[in-house]
Amino acid sequence: MQRKRYAPGRTGSAARTAVALALGLGLGAGLTACSAGTPADDIAVDAKAGQASAPVAPPGRYRTLFEPCGAVPQATLKDLLPGAAALPDAERDKAYRGVAAVTYDTDRRVGCTWKADTPDTSHRLSLDIERVVSYDAAVSDDDRAQEVYVRKQLAAGIPVPPTAPPSPTATATAPPTGSPTTSATATAATTAPPAKTPTGGPADPDATESATGLEPRVLEGLGDIAFVDDVLSTTGANSHQRAVSVVFRTSNVIVTISYREQTTGSAEDPDSAELQEKARNLARQLAERLEE
Numbered sequence: 001m002q003r004k005r006y007a008p009g010r011t012g013s014a015a016r017t018a019v020a021l022a023l024g025l026g027l028g029a030g031l032t033a034c035s036a037g038t039p040a041d042d043i044a045v046d047a048k049a050g051q052a053s054a055p056v057a058p059p060g061r062y063r064t065l066f067e068p069c070g071a072v073p074q075a076t077l078k079d080l081l082p083g084a085a086a087l088p089d090a091e092r093d094k095a096y097r098g099v100a101a102v103t104y105d106t107d108r109r110v111g112c113t114w115k116a117d118t119p120d121t122s123h124r125l126s127l128d129i130e131r132v133v134s135y136d137a138a139v140s141d142d143d144r145a146q147e148v149y150v151r152k153q154l155a156a157g158i159p160v161p162p163t164a165p166p167s168p169t170a171t172a173t174a175p176p177t178g179s180p181t182t183s184a185t186a187t188a189a190t191t192a193p194p195a196k197t198p199t200g201g202p203a204d205p206d207a208t209e210s211a212t213g214l215e216p217r218v219l220e221g222l223g224d225i226a227f228v229d230d231v232l233s234t235t236g237a238n239s240h241q242r243a244v245s246v247v248f249r250t251s252n253v254i255v256t257i258s259y260r261e262q263t264t265g266s267a268e269d270p271d272s273a274e275l276q277e278k279a280r281n282l283a284r285q286l287a288e289r290l291e292e
Contacts, residue, residue: 057134060141060252062290068112068127069098071289072282077114080259080278081123084116107131120267127286128256141252149225149249152256156229156245158216214272219280223248223255223287228280230272235262242270246283250290257283 077096078085084095101111111128132145150160219226226248235241241262248255259279261270 054138056137057140057143060132060145062131062251062253064107065110065129065131065253066289068110068129069100071112071286072098072114072125072127073285076282076285077125080125080282081114081116083118083121083123086118087116101128108133120263120265122262124258124260124262125282126258128258129286130254130256132252132254145249145252145254146225149247149254152247152254153218153227156216156227156247158218158227158229161218214276219246219248222246222280222283223250223290225249226283228276230276232269232272236264239264240269242272242275244272244275244279246276246279248283248287250287253290255283255286255290257286 072080074096081095084092087095095114095116098112098114101109101113103109103111109128109130111126113127114125116123130148132141132148134141134144136144153160214230216229217227219228226246229245229247230242232240232242239262241260243258243260245259246257257279259275259282261275263270
């Protein structure tokens with residue numbers, strides 16, 4: 001049988017008209033079917049649309065961090081690094097400039113270190129500033145920062161008092177007497193290691209330094225929450241080092257100041273009260289900087 005060759009013309013036009021008419025009728029039937037009832041998929045979509053979305057925890061106050069090496073005034077550095085005054089001009093300027101810490105994201109973490117040495121004493125100052133970010137939509141940046149802070153305080157052997165802001169991930173094993181619920185900080189206070197004296201040994205109620213209030217402890221009036229640690233150690237046959245750390249949290253930023261003095265020879269042991277006062281003074285300045 002000979003096949004007919006397709007050629008455009010009236011026959012093709014009529015066919016297309018018929019197809020269009022048929023599609024139009026089919027579409028109309030489909031619309032009629034849709035109006036007659038609602039498919040199951042559409043019901044599911046409508047049901048989801050009516051549900052309230054889960055609440056998202058608020059972000060922290062800070063989005064960036066300031067430059068650390070320039071954050072400490074030179075007058076403060078002169079007080080913290082007394083040995084720098086006797087250095088030649090070039091070395092003194094280098095000591096005051098400090099050395100920036102190597103970090104991969106300066107919006108998340110920055111730091112700086114300064115040092116100055118003399119024949120009998122040496123001083124080291126380091127600054128670490130961390131901006132904590134929570135990647136859990138249900139946990140705020142501030143709560144995540146509190147978790148990091150609490151770990152630092154417990155690592156220093158300082159119990160977390162029940163009045164401190166709770167750590168959101170810590171859980172208690174038993175509720176406090178007379179309280180229907182248990183706070184994370186109350187649990188931390190019962191499970192934390194014994195508090196230390198400035199000499200680094202276990203707490204001693206008869207220790208003279210503890211009686212003076214220089215023991216590692218929680219600080220008031222600095223950021224949202226803060227503590228100071230103080231450890232005296234022997235670094236050689238005739239050398240002693242005192243390391244004082246002040247750590248505080250403001251919203252989702254945690255600032256750690258480490259100040260160390262080492263003496264050799266006939267020089268006296270580093271004084272706890274003096275080093276703590278200098279470190280706390282710097283902490284207050286940085287806390288004010290964060291408020292700007």
